């Protein structure tokens with residue numbers, strides 16, 4: 015985008031006084047950020063309008079991605095980059111004695127998601143727009159984001175995150191596009207004069223769903239898609255029904271908080287209401303938009319694709335059916351075929367405790383008409399499958415089981431496509447977790463390995479590395495990330511390897527400065543930086559990492575003369591507030607950190623840094639500084655992982671189990687450039703089957719393990735009396751559900767190899783370079799292209815020569 019500099023300065027002044035009634039000098043960085051955001055939004059408005067009009071006039075097929083979570087990260091810098099204004103604006107502001115980077119930091123980072131699933135949704139938004147694929151996101155505008163994490167004496171404490179405190183410059187409230195969502199009451203069917211069955215509703219609670227739209231700006235292509243977040247309000251003219259406080263509160267509460275539990279299902283009524291609220295509002299607005307086109311309802315699947323991000327928005331299926339049946343008066347048979355054609359579903363986990371199963375009575379009470387449809391679907395499904403597969407199979411794959419609606423079953427049956435998020439995960443779905451469904455519908459199952467946007471995770475987060483790549487391989491990789499592989503030809507070039515090391519060192523220094531400022535801890539930027547950043551969960555095995563640290567600590571203490579590679583272990587992780595065990599692990603890591611960091615005998619040889627309140631913005635600071643990426647989940651448990659891809663893209667070497675997308679990372683980078691350890695998924699399943707794993711035996715026979723575990727309970731690690739015992743118990747007496755002791759030895763050996771390799775900077779830098787050069791295939795651009803081609807059947811609106819995706823890696 016072109017900018018007139020004089021114009022821009024004038025506008026900046028004008029907006030400043032317009033918004034705040036003072037001069038620029040009087041404004042806080044946060045206010046100046048708001049001014050700049052307001053301006054940039056206005057500049058982008060034209061393309062946004064243009065894109066919307068184009069989609070409408072050309073009647074292109076559009077995708078609607080439904081997700082209960084998004085983690086977009088700060089938007090100012092990303093928008094400037096995608097509008098190709100980053101350098102220009104930085105320069106103009108400098109002229110005005112303003113520092114762009116200070117304004118960038120003043121933006122709040124909207125945490126409307128928990129972890130990988132929410133961040134994936136945002137990477138996908140960025141890729142859709144950047145590929146010119148007509149695709150909108152639908153989500154909830156939570157008033158409070160994921161809690162803010164504080165550490166008090168090493169314990170996690172949760173504080174509400176009021177992210178809208180200063181308003182949100184990027185959103186546009188579209189009151190005129192609001193819809194009514196109905197809850198509760200009774201729904202009766204009666205026959206109208208034409209013989210159609212129509213529902214009659216009584217005593218429903220009507221809630222207004224107001225959309226707030228945010229521009230999703232494509233990468234330098236003039237395409238701007240929309241992220242639509244819905245907010246609940248009392249409908250105007252219905253205030254009379256809301257005279258009592260409890261009713262008012264039930265509306266206000268609806269879009270207030272994000273559920274902070276990512277791997278656990280909680281059958282809470284409020285969550286169910288949130289899910290239906292999103293689905294109903296989104297589906298209604300899609301159908302209203304579609305009806306503006308001069309098309310019949312029978313053709314809707316040719317123009318609309320609806321994607322369900324995990325089962326959370328699976329009520330899209332019966333809600334879509336409800337509208338076609340009740341409001342459009344279509345027949346069941348027709349509606350069913352159209353629905354399946356329109357819907358597709360991604361599964362993001364095989365963890366049983368995360369599988370949504372709603373009690374029937376809850377659905378009956380909350381969404382009675384929708385429940386009738388689910389019940390009828392279930393009846394027809396069983397009736398159809400019994401003659402084909404027998405009763406047992408029919409009931410095992412039923413939607414309603416034991417008084418609960420199984421949302422995964424609903425999503426599979428109601429979609430034409432079911433995908434996993436990495437090859438291994440998809441195979442587990444097909445052959446273990448959902449094997450019955452794979453027998454029923456083999457053609458529905460497919461894999462779409464996750465991806466990440468190289469724009470945020472390299473161009474924005476790592477400007478130094480971006481510049482280096484530009485110098486070495488040109489700039490084409492920015493539009494076609496497959497070109498990153500050209501970087502491989504510099505693997506033997508000493509100068510490039512040194513430059514790469516310099517870039518890493520700069521990023522490490524930047525992070526070290528943050529650590530000094532935020533935690534008042536000095537870390538040596540020449541030490542090896544080892545990073546594990548992700549939600550805290552037993553299956554991700556942060557515990558294995560900290561047990562290794564304890565082991566290392568003993569080694570240093572016992573062998574003061576030994577030449578040990580200095581390492582800084584960096585953690586970032588939030589635990590769900592109700593997940594006690596995860597909180598114990600946080601406390602343990604913090605206690606170990608205190609012990610180690612304050613021990614003068616250890617010095618720079620070992621430091622442990624646990625950053626508070628990990629999220630997208632901290633990831634942007636940590637990832638460019640990382641040299642080792644810890645991807646150490648128990649094989650089979652991590653559906654894909656995406657931080658593994660981001661860290662690789664930034665030159666970190668991975669210590670990995672063969673889990674999730676680690677397997678594909680290994681395939682691309684090669685065995686020599688990754689540190690593998692631990693059980694394979696197959697071995698884990700074998701243990702499940704034969705039940706021969708006995709963790710206590712390892713404790714009793716392996717002196718290293720015993721020593722480390724005893725430290726949890728004998729006072730060696732200060733202030734973890736309760737936590738230490740609970741953790742010790744789970745590992746030794748409760749048979750170590752996640753095979754931590756089983757993998758411990760193999761993990762130590764992998765870590766020894768890491769230390770050894772780091773002694774040889776040439777080799778290390780070479781492997782780092784090869785990781786960067788092999789990360790192109792993990793661009794979300796490729797992932798989205800595959801979704802668009804194989805599931806949604808939606809084309810880019812960009813002219814052929816501007817689509818940079820010809821070469822699939």
Ligand code: GL7
Pocket residue numbers: 128129130131132134276277362363368435464652653654655656674
């Ligand atoms: C997750 C998976 O755990 C994670 O492995 C995957 O990368 C991510 C995106 O597909 O989805 N599933 C899930 O429920 N959460 C995830 O992060 C919260």
